[in-house]
Amino acid sequence: DALGPTVVIGEILVEIMALTRGNGFLEPIELVGPYASGAPAIFIDQCARLGGAAGIVASVGDDDFGRLNVERLRADGADVSAISVSPDFPTGSAFVRYREDGSRDFVFNIGKSAAALIGLTDAAKALFERAGHLHVMGTAFAIPGAWEMIEHALGVIKGRGGSVSFDPNLRKELLGQGQTQARFQRLLDLADLLLPSGDELFVAAGVEGEEAAVAALFRRGIGEIALKRGEKGSSFFGGDGTRIDRLAFAVTEVDPTGAGDCFGGAYVACRRLGMAPAEALDYANAAGARNVSVRGPMEGAGTRAELDAFIAATPRLP
Ligand code: ATP
Ligand code: MG
Numbered sequence: 584d585a586l587g588p589t590v591v592i593g594e595i596l597v598e599i600m601a602l603t604r605g606n607g608f609l610e611p612i613e614l615v616g617p618y619a620s621g622a623p624a625i626f627i628d629q630c631a632r633l634g635g636a637a638g639i640v641a642s643v644g645d646d647d648f649g650r651l652n653v654e655r656l657r658a659d660g661a662d663v664s665a666i667s668v669s670p671d672f673p674t675g676s677a678f679v680r681y682r683e684d685g686s687r688d689f690v691f692n693i694g695k696s697a698a699a700l701i702g703l704t705d706a707a708k709a710l711f712e713r714a715g716h717l718h719v720m721g722t723a724f725a726i727p728g729a730w731e732m733i734e735h736a737l738g739v740i741k742g743r744g745g746s747v748s749f750d751p752n753l754r755k756e757l758l759g760q761g762q763t764q765a766r767f768q769r770l771l772d773l774a775d776l777l778l779p780s781g782d783e784l785f786v787a788a789g790v791e792g793e794e795a796a797v798a799a800l801f802r803r804g805i806g807e808i809a810l811k812r813g814e815k816g817s818s819f820f821g822g823d824g825t826r827i828d829r830l831a832f833a834v835t836e837v838d839p840t841g842a843g844d845c846f847g848g849a850y851v852a853c854r855r856l857g858m859a860p861a862e863a864l865d866y867a868n869a870a871g872a873r874n875v876s877v878r879g880p881m882e883g884a885g886t887r888a889e890l891d892a893f894i895a896a897t898p899r900l901p
Contacts (some may be wrong), residue, residue: 587745589630590637591718592638592717592718592719594693594701595649596698597651597652600616602614603680606680608689612680618880618881619881624656625844625845625880626848627639627661629849630848630849632659632857632885633890637662638730639661639666641701642667643667643669646760648673654674660712673697674696674698677690682823685839699727701726711740712739714736714739715740717745719750723761747774748777749776749778750775750843751846752781771803776854778808778809779808779811811846815830817864819863825860832868832869832898833899835876837877841874841881846870850863850864
C-alpha cells in the first residue's frame with residue numbers, strides 16, 4: 584500500500600431486512616435493520632478490516648442512516664473524508680425480503696436519495712491524489728455523474744503509477760450496446776485485476792468457455808483474474824499461464840448478500856499488502872463465506888485475526 588489507499592466510488596445505503604421469507608411487502612411484516620450496506624461500502628469495509636489502507640467516495644444524508652454507515656466505516660479504519668453529507672436528501676435505503684426460492688424482493692430508495700449525489704468534490708479529488716489503487720464496480724454505472732468521476736480518478740491514479748481493479752457485477756442485459764458497453768470496454772482495457780463471478784467472465788471476454796475467455800482477456804492486457812465460484816471457491820489466473828484453484832469454506836448460508844464484495848475487498852487488500860495469490864484467495868474465500876453465515880450485508884466482514892480464526896476452524900467444501 585506504499586503508494587496510497589485503495590479507493591472505491593459508489594453508493595452507501597442502509598438495508599432493512601424482512602425476518603420471514605415470502606413475497607414482497609404488501610402487508611405488515613417483521614423487519615430488522617438498519618444495516619450498513621451498498622456494494623462499494625461492503626468492499627471497502629472488508630478491505631479496511633483486513634488492514635488494507637482504504638477510502639470511499641460516496642454521499643449520505645444528514646440522518647442516522649448516514650451516520651450509522653460513516654461511523655461504521657470509520658471504526659473499521661476506512662478513510663471517510665470523501666463521504667459528503669447532503670443537507671437535502673436522505674441516505675439511500677433498500678428493503679429486502681428473501682422469497683422461498685432464494686430470490687429477493689426489494690423496495691429501493693436510491694435514485695432520489697443522497698446516494699445518487701456523488702460528485703467530484705475537493706475531498707474526493709484530494710483522496711484520488713493520494714490513492715494507490717482504484718476499484719471500480721459495475722453498480723457505479725447506474726449512478727449519474729459517476730462515470731466522469733471514474734475517468735478523473737483513472738487518470739490521476741494511473742498517472743501516479745497506481746493500479747486498477749474491476750468487478751463487472753453487471754448482468755448481461757444491463758450492459759446494452761451504447762455508452763455502458765463503451766465504458767465497460769474501457770475499464771477492461773485499463774484493469775490490472777478483474778474480479779468476475781460466473782458468466783461475467785464470458786461477458787467480459789466476449790467469448791464462451793473458461794480457458795478461451797481467460798486467454799482473450801490476457802491478450803487485451805488484463806494483468807490478473809480472480810474468478811469467484813460461490814460454493815465452488817475461487818481461482819486465480821496469471822498472465823504467465825498460472826492457474827490456482829482454492830476451495831470454499833463450509834458454512835451455513837444465512838444471507839448471501841455481500842459475498843462477492845467481501846471477497847473482492849479481501850483479495851485486493853491482501854494482494855496490495857504483498858501476499859501471494861493462493862494466500863489472497865484463501866482470505867477472500869474466507870471473507871465471502873464468513874459474511875454469508877451472518878445476517879446483514881457486511882456484518883460478517885472480518886479482521887485479519889477473525890479470518891485467521893475462521894480459516895483454522897472451518898472445513899473446506901469438497
Ligand atoms: P454476490 O452474490 O454477492 O454478487 P458474487 O457472485 O460476486 O457474489 P460469489 O462467488 O457468490 O460472488 O461469492 C464470492 C466468494 O464467497 C466465493 O468465491 C466463495 O469463496 C464465498 N462464498 C459465497 N457463497 C458461499 C457459500 N454459500 N458457502 C461458502 N462460501 C461462499
Ligand atoms: Mg453469488
